Amino acid sequence: MAAWIRVLVLVACLLPLVVECRVRHYKFNVVMANATKLCSRKPIVTVNGRFPGPTIYAREDDTVLVKVVNHVKYNVSVHWHGIRQLRTGWADGPAYITQCPIQPGQNFVYNFTITGQRGTLWWHAHILWLRATVHGALVILPKLGVPYPFPRPHKEVVIILGEWWKSDVEAVINEATKSGLAPNVSDAHTINGHPGPVPNCLSQRGVNLPVDPSKTYMLRIISAALNEELFFKIAGHKLTVVEVDATYVKPFKTDTIVIAPGQTTNVLLTADLGSGKYLVAASPFMDAPIAVDNMTATATLHYSGTLTTTATTLTAPPPKNATPVATTFTNSLRSLNSKKYPAKVPLTIDHSLFFTISLGVNPCAACASGVRVVADINNITFVMPKIALLQAHFFNMPGVFTDDFPGKPPITFNFTGTQPTNMATMNGTRLYRLAYNSTVQLVLQDTGMIAPENHPIHLHGFNFFVVGKGIGNFNPKKDPKKFNLVDPVERNTVGVPSGGWTAIRFRADNPGVWFMHCHLEVHTTWGLKMAFVVDNGKGPGESILPPPIDLPKC
Ligand SMILES: *[C@@H]1O[C@H](CO)[C@@H](O)[C@H](O)[C@H]1NC(C)=O
Ligand SMILES: *[C@@H]1O[C@H](CO)[C@@H](O)[C@H](O)[C@H]1NC(C)=O
Ligand SMILES: *[C@@H]1O[C@H](CO)[C@@H](O)[C@H](O)[C@H]1NC(C)=O
Ligand SMILES: *[C@@H]1O[C@H](CO)[C@@H](O)[C@H](O)[C@H]1NC(C)=O
Ligand SMILES: *[C@@H]1O[C@H](CO)[C@@H](O)[C@H](O)[C@H]1NC(C)=O
Ligand SMILES: *[C@@H]1O[C@H](CO)[C@@H](O)[C@H](O)[C@H]1NC(C)=O
Ligand SMILES: *[C@@H]1O[C@H](CO)[C@@H](O)[C@H](O)[C@H]1NC(C)=O
Ligand SMILES: *[C@@H]1O[C@H](CO)[C@@H](O)[C@H](O)[C@H]1NC(C)=O
Ligand SMILES: *[C@@H]1O[C@H](CO)[C@@H](O)[C@H](O)[C@H]1NC(C)=O
Ligand SMILES: [Cu+2]
Numbered sequence: 001m002a003a004w005i006r007v008l009v010l011v012a013c014l015l016p017l018v019v020e021c022r023v024r025h026y027k028f029n030v031v032m033a034n035a036t037k038l039c040s041r042k043p044i045v046t047v048n049g050r051f052p053g054p055t056i057y058a059r060e061d062d063t064v065l066v067k068v069v070n071h072v073k074y075n076v077s078v079h080w081h082g083i084r085q086l087r088t089g090w091a092d093g094p095a096y097i098t099q100c101p102i103q104p105g106q107n108f109v110y111n112f113t114i115t116g117q118r119g120t121l122w123w124h125a126h127i128l129w130l131r132a133t134v135h136g137a138l139v140i141l142p143k144l145g146v147p148y149p150f151p152r153p154h155k156e157v158v159i160i161l162g163e164w165w166k167s168d169v170e171a172v173i174n175e176a177t178k179s180g181l182a183p184n185v186s187d188a189h190t191i192n193g194h195p196g197p198v199p200n201c202l203s204q205r206g207v208n209l210p211v212d213p214s215k216t217y218m219l220r221i222i223s224a225a226l227n228e229e230l231f232f233k234i235a236g237h238k239l240t241v242v243e244v245d246a247t248y249v250k251p252f253k254t255d256t257i258v259i260a261p262g263q264t265t266n267v268l269l270t271a272d273l274g275s276g277k278y279l280v281a282a283s284p285f286m287d288a289p290i291a292v293d294n295m296t297a298t299a300t301l302h303y304s305g306t307l308t309t310t311a312t313t314l315t316a317p318p319p320k321n322a323t324p325v326a327t328t329f330t331n332s333l334r335s336l337n338s339k340k341y342p343a344k345v346p347l348t349i350d351h352s353l354f355f356t357i358s359l360g361v362n363p364c365a366a367c368a369s370g371v372r373v374v375a376d377i378n379n380i381t382f383v384m385p386k387i388a389l390l391q392a393h394f395f396n397m398p399g400v401f402t403d404d405f406p407g408k409p410p411i412t413f414n415f416t417g418t419q420p421t422n423m424a425t426m427n428g429t430r431l432y433r434l435a436y437n438s439t440v441q442l443v444l445q446d447t448g449m450i451a452p453e454n455h456p457i458h459l460h461g462f463n464f465f466v467v468g469k470g471i472g473n474f475n476p477k478k479d480p481k482k483f484n485l486v487d488p489v490e491r492n493t494v495g496v497p498s499g500g501w502t503a504i505r506f507r508a509d510n511p512g513v514w515f516m517h518c519h520l521e522v523h524t525t526w527g528l529k530m531a532f533v534v535d536n537g538k539g540p541g542e543s544i545l546p547p548p549i550d551l552p553k554c
Contacts, residue, residue, distance in 0.1 A: 021062065022061075022062060022063060023062065023063045023064075023065060024056070024057070024058050024062055024063070024064050024065070025065050025066075025067075026054070026056055026064070026065070026066045026067070027048075027066070027067045027069070028047045028048065028053070028054075028066055028067065028068045028069070028078065029047065029048050029049075029069050029071055030045065030046070030047055030068065030069065030070050030071055030072050030076050030134065031045075031046060031047075031048070031049055031071045031072065032044070032045060032046070032071075032072055033046040033049040033050070033051070035051060035133075042166070042167075042168065044133040045072050045074065045125075045130050045133055045134055046133055046134065047134055047136065050136075051133055051193050052135055052136050052137070052160045052162070052192065052193055052224065053123075053134065053135060053136030054136050055136055055137040055138070055139055055158055056123065056136070056137070056138045056139070057139050057141070058114055058138075058139070058140050058141070059114075059118075059140065059141045059142070059143055059144065060114055060115075060116070060117060060118045060140060060141070060142055060143045060146075061113070061114065061115065061143060062113070062114055063111070063112070063113045063114075064080075064110070064111075064112055064113075064114065065109055065110070065111050066078070066109065066110045067107060067108075067109045068102055068107060068108055068109075068110065069107040070102045070103065070104055070105065070106055070107065071104075071105075072104065073104055074104070074127075074128060074130060074170070075095065075101035075102065075103055075104070075127055075128075076101060076102045076125060076127060076130065076134075077093050077094065077095040077099055077101050077102060077125065077126050077127045077552075078093050078110065078123055078124070078125055078126065078134070079092060079093030079094055079123065079124055079125075079126035079460075080092070080093060080110065080112065080121070080123050080138060081121055081122050081123060081124060081138075081262060081458075081492070082117075082121035082122070082138075082245055082246055082264070082463075082492045083112060083114060083117070083121060083138070084115065084116070084117060084461060084462065084463070084510060085112055085460075085461055085510070085512070086113075086115050086510055087510070087511065087512075087541070087543070087544050087545050088111065088112045088113070088544075088545060089390050089461065089510075089511075089512030089513060089514070089544055090390065090545075090547045090548055090551055091110045091111055091112040091548075092460055092461065092512075092514075092515075093110070093126045094126040094127075094460065094515045095126055095127035095388075096384050096385055096386070096387070096388050096389070096554075097388060097389050097390065097460075097513060097515045097531060098388055098389070098390040098460075098512070098513060098515075099388050099390070099391075099551060099552055100387070100388050100391075100551075100552045100553055100554035101127055101552060101554075102552050103552065106552060107550075108550055108551070108552055109548065109550060111548060114140055117140055117246050118140045118141060118142045118143075118146075118246065119140055119243050119245075119246030119247065119248070119264070119266065120137065120138075120139060120140075120158075120220040120221075120222065120243065120246060120264040120265075120266055121137075121138040121139075121140065121245075121246050121264060122135060122136065122137050122138050122160075122222045122224065122264060123135065123136055123137075123138050124136075124224060128170055128173070129169040129170060129172070129173050129226065129521055129525075130169075130170075131224070131226070131521070132162070132163065132164075132165070132169045132226050132521075133169070135160070135162070135224040136160070137158040137160060137220060137222055139156075139158065139220060140246065148242075149242075149248055149336060149338065149340070149341065150240075150242050150251060150268065151216065151268075153216045153217055153218035153268060154212070154215035154216055154217060155215070155217050155218075156217070156218045156219075156220060157209060157217055157218070157219050157220065158192075158220045158222070159191060159192060159209075159219050159220065159221045159222070159232075160190075160191075160192055160193070160222045160224050161189065161190065161191060161221065161222065161223045161224060161225055161230050161232065161259065161282045161297070162189065162190040162193070162224045162225055163186040163188075163189055163190070163224075163225040163226045163227065163228060163293065164186055164187055164188045164189070164190050164195060165184070165186050165187055166187045167184070169226075172184050173521075173522075173525060176522075177525075178367070178368060179367060179368045179369050180364045180367030180368065180369045180370070180371050180372040180373060181369050181373060182291070182373060182522065183522055185227070185228075185291050185292055185293040186226065186227070186228070186293040186295075187293065187295070188293065188295045188297065189225065189228075189230065189282050189283070189284070189293065189295055189296065189297035190282075190297050191206065191207055191280060191282055191297045191298070191299040192207045192299070193207075194206045194207050194297070194299065195295065195297050195298075196296075196297050196298030196299060197298065198295075205300075206297070206298050206299045206300060207299040207300075208299070208300050208302050209280065209299060209300065209301050209302065210302050210304060211269075211271040211301060211302065211303055211304065212271060212303070212304050213271055213272075213273075213274050213275065213303055213304070213305075214270070214271060214272060214274075215270070215271050216268055216269065216270045216271075217268070217269045217270075217271070218242075218266055218267070218268055218269075219239075219266065219267050219268075219269055220264065220266050221257065221259060221264065221265045221266070221267065222263075222264045223259040223260060223261050223262065223263050223264070224261070225261045226261060226520070226521040226522075227261070227520045227521055227522050228261070228284045228285075228286065228292050228293060228520075229258060229259065229260045229261070229284070229285040229286070229326075229454060229456065229495070230258070230259055230260075230282050230283065230284060230285060231256050231257070231258055231281075231282070231283050231284075231285050231317050231318050231322070231325065231326075232256065232257045232258075232259060232280075232281070232282050233255055233256040233257070233280075233281055233315055233317065233318075234269065234278055234279070234280050234281075234301055234315070235278040235279045235280075235281075235301075235312075235313045235314060235315035236273055236276075236278050236313055236315070237269055237270075237271075237272075237273070237278065237301070238253045238254065238255060239253070239254055239255070239257060239267040239268070239269055240252070240253050240267060240268040240269075241253075241254060241257065241265060241266070241267050241332070241333070242266050242267065242268055243264075243265070243266035244263065244264065244265050244266070244333060244489065244491055245263060245264055245463070245490075245491035245492045245493060246264065246492075247335065247336075247341075247463060247489070247490040247491060248335075248336040248338075248341050249333055249334055249335060249336060249489060250334040250335070250336055250337075250487070251268075252332045254328075254329060254332065256317075256318060256325055256329065257329060258285055258325065258326040258329045258330065260454075260456035260493060260495050260519065261456055261493075261519040261520060261521070262456055262458045262492070262493035262519035263456065263491070263493045269301075271301075271303060273303070274303065275303045275305060275306045276303055276306055276310065276313055277300050277301065277302050277303070277306055277310050277311070277312040277313065278300070278301040278312065278313045278315075279298055279299075279300065279301075279312050279313065279314045279315050280298060280299040280300060280301055281296050281297070281298055281315055281317045282296065282297040282298075282317075283295075283296040283297075283317035283318070283320065284320050285318075285320060285322065285325075285326055285454075286320050286321065286454075287320075287321045287322075287323045287326070287454065287498050288451050288452055288453040288454070288498045289451055290451055290453055292320060294320065296317050300312055323498075326454075326495075327497075330469075330495065333466075333489035334484075334487045334488070334489060335465070335487045335488060335489055335490050336487075337486065337487040343465065343486070343487050343488065343490060344507075345465045345467065345485045345486075345488060345505060346439035346440075346441075346465075346505045346506070346507050347485060348439060349439050349440070349441045349505070350435075350438040350439045350440070351407065351432075351434065351438060351439070351440045351441070352407075352441045353407045353408070353432070353440060353441065353442045353443070354407065354408045354409070354442075354443045354445065354474070354476075355377050355378055355409075355442060355443070355444050355445065355530075356376075356377065356378055356379070356409045356415060356445050356446075356447050357377060357444055357445065357446050357447065357455050357457065357496055357518070357528065358375065358376050358377075358379070358425075358446075358447040358449045358528075359373065359374070359375050359376075359423075359447075359449050359450040359451070359453075359523075359526070360373075360374045360375065360376055360379075360381065360423045360424060360425040360449055360450070361373055361374065361423040361424065361450070362374050362381075362424055362425060363424075373450070373526060374425055374526050374527050375518065375523045375526035375527050375528035376425040376426075376527055376528065377528060377529070377530050378405070378406050378408065378409045378410070379409055379410050379411070379425050379426055380405070380406075380425065380426050380427070380428050380430060380527075380530070381425045381426065381427050381428075381526070381527030382428070382429065382430075382527045382528075382529040382530055383427050383428060383429050383527070384429070385400050385401060385429050386400075386554060387400050387554050388554070389401055389429075389431065389513045389531055389533075390512060390513040390544075391547070391551075393512075393513050393533055394544065394546075394547065400429070401429045401430065401431050401531075401533075402428070402429070402430050402431070403430070403431050403432070403433040403533055404430055405430040405431055405432040405530055406430075407432070410426075414473065415445050415446070415447045415448070415473050416446065416447065416448055416452060416471075416472050416473055416499040416500070417448070417473075419447070419448050419449050420449075423449055423450065425527075427527075430530065431513070431530065431531045431532065431533045432530065432531075432532050432533070433532075433533050433534075433535065434508040434532055434533070434534045434535070435508070435534075435535055436508065436509070436511055436534060436535055436536060436537030436538075436542055437507060437508060437509050437537060437542075438507075438508045439505065439506070439507050439508070440505065440506055440507075440508060441467075441503065441504070441505050442464075442503070442504050442505075442506075443474050443501055443502075443503045444457055444494075444496045444501060444502050444503075444504070445473070445474055445496075445501045446496045446497065446498060446499055446500055446501065448499060452498045452499035453498055454495050454496065454497055454498045455495065455496045455518045455520065455523065455528070456493050456494065456495045456496075456518065456519040456520065457493065457494055457495075457496055457502075457516065457517070457518055457519070458492060458493040458516065458517060458518075458519045459492060459493075459504075459506070459514065459515075459516045460492075460514045460515045460516065461510045461512060461514035461532075461534075462492070462506045462507075462508075462510060462514065463490045463491060463492055463506070464490070464491070464492070464494070464504040464505060464506040465488040465489070465490050465504060465505045465506070466488050466489050466490075466491065466494050466502060466503070466504055467483040467484055467485060467488045467503050467504065467505050468480070468482060468483045468484065468502070468503040469496075469497060469500060469501060469502040469503065470497075470500055470501055471497060471499060471500040472499065472500060472501075473501070474501040474503070479501075479503070480503075483503065493519055508532070508534045510534060511534045511535060511536045511537065511542065511543055511544045512533075512534055512544050513531050513532070513533050513534075514531060514532045514533075514534065515529065515531050516529065516530055516531065516532065517529035517530075
């Protein structure tokens, strides 16, 4: 190929999908930038000076190459949330799990191929609390010529929900780490970077979403919030849910969606009211006695031909403790399970695991409060290693982790009833080992230690099927009889309900080290995390590839 043709193809591949490109190149400059959309002049950490960051467009089967250059004072790493990373765990991104961080002045090329996936995912920083402002959409279109399993929308719009602090987010978590107690809640929620009108803040109108009467739009909704689940609704309009976490679902209509940090939801919206302006609202969902930011972020759905001066039709978001709204929504989610998109639920199980998801309290002499609030899985507060686990696994480095993560908690108690008075936890960098292609059933049980709470649990490297959920303690005799093994929703992040449990199944068909953690950043910080180590298989294409030469060093 002549050099000028190569350049032409490279440039064309940066434009959203006008030509077929097998390889898509992006450059992420991690830089400080002023947050002009927000009521603050404080510089924030961004990609390419944008908040939210740039959208990555690709098609199923494409290879994506993203060169990340770190121009800030923080260590950085980027995670491609929901991308399976088949055999390319080196490109997954969680710092100290699959890679050492990209240090100031350094760079790294993330190189991965999107196999068997299409839909809305997203990318975000996976170190410290940087993902508050370092995040963006990752839109995977079907292969050329392959239609959606629903009528093609007139237009597609990315909607990123977020959480915003007036203070520097690293100062917020550092202050909490010093005290040993919970960090400050955010000061506002955002829709595409804008909170909407905020008291004492001029020129904050929120984003405008223009629509033409009677046309259908697909909203690719992403929750990049740090610590809070959100309700999302649009005055006067129903939303038809067609996809979550980049897997198609049986379409259903709803007024309100509920979305946890880490999750994505595609909805169809038909502009069937002819004219007017309608409020778009994102507000917190919290059904436990835990402080949240109670601000509602707003935007406006604006029909073409409607005067700007027209009054906006308002809508009241559900009260923050509206558990029934959230439950009705999650209970409606089913895999499409069509011939083309079958739900391949594992029917035989090699590893039946039971993990308690919990908070705890340890003594802390250095903490201002004398104690440290922690979080754990099966009573183990995860201790981050100094060297990435995937490197330690690949190069057989001893002493970095052990593979004795327990398959059940050390003590069985009434998890959702009266709690043990001893809320101390154990510490460790313990992993659970899986043979290639083995199958796992994992019951995630919330506890009432400190307080029950809805925890969105995210698994890297896999999608899983959500085969069951319930309130109270999981009953291993009765509950499995009610599991949905036919068309359970398939996703990468699932809420464990407050004072309840969720059961998931997956097949360990991806060798590597795969992080699993609560996607409430505060809980991840507190230690609500662990990892699976999946051994190589014996056949061709069943081993992790060697690390890229530019993989950052610790
Ligand atoms: C942010 O704005 C301040 C004041 O307007 C300016 O001095 C500074 O250079 C800006 N910083 C960046 C990173 O753009
Ligand atoms: C990306 O990884 C593939 C192997 O998965 C390799 O063949 C290719 O050369 C890599 N590309 C770059 C630019 O590193
Ligand atoms: C946290 O909130 C308290 C009380 O409003 C305030 O005094 C403190 O400065 C906040 N911390 C940070 C880091 O913003
Ligand atoms: C929101 O929370 C703040 C601080 O906790 C409180 O002062 C305020 O009354 C709350 N507002 C609403 C509408 O609940
Ligand atoms: C667990 O505690 C709850 C709440 O107190 C109670 O309703 C339930 O009966 C208890 N379950 C068992 C098995 O003791
Ligand atoms: C957790 O581990 C700590 C430290 O070994 C122990 O004191 C506590 O009883 C354990 N708690 C539970 C619920 O297993
Ligand atoms: C775990 O670590 C914390 C803080 O480093 C400490 O207070 C606690 O005693 C440790 N727990 C055990 C069981 O070692
Ligand atoms: C994985 O296991 C399933 C069921 O046991 C089997 O059908 C399939 O061929 C296996 N796949 C590989 C790649 O070994
Ligand atoms: C950045 O990462 C390196 C490698 O792990 C580590 O040695 C260094 O302390 C980190 N820097 C900061 C500021 O945390
Ligand atoms: Cu959590």
